[in-house]
Amino acid sequence: MNKTQIDKQEMIWQRLYHFFNDIEFACIFYRNAFTSLIALFNHSKKELNAGNRVMKINK
Known part of the structure; x- marks a missing residue:
């Protein structure tokens, strides 16, 4: 292999x-x-669930 082929291969790699x-x-x-x-x-989702629990307790 000559220099240009090696350079091309190196560039591809x-x-x-x-x-x-x-x-x-x-x-x-x-x-x-x-x-x-x-x-x-x-x-x-956790915060929504916690909010729903608080609302149920408050009712």
Whole structure:
């Protein structure tokens, strides 16, 4: 293999590496966003339940 072929191969590997790195970052980002949304939803559900309990006690 000559120098240009090696350079091309290296460039392809680098691009692949960056591509998969970006995918991994996106997965982590979306997973974090999704889990925080679920946590927020569960928290608001708990607060709604607590509010309903308070209203039942007050009646």
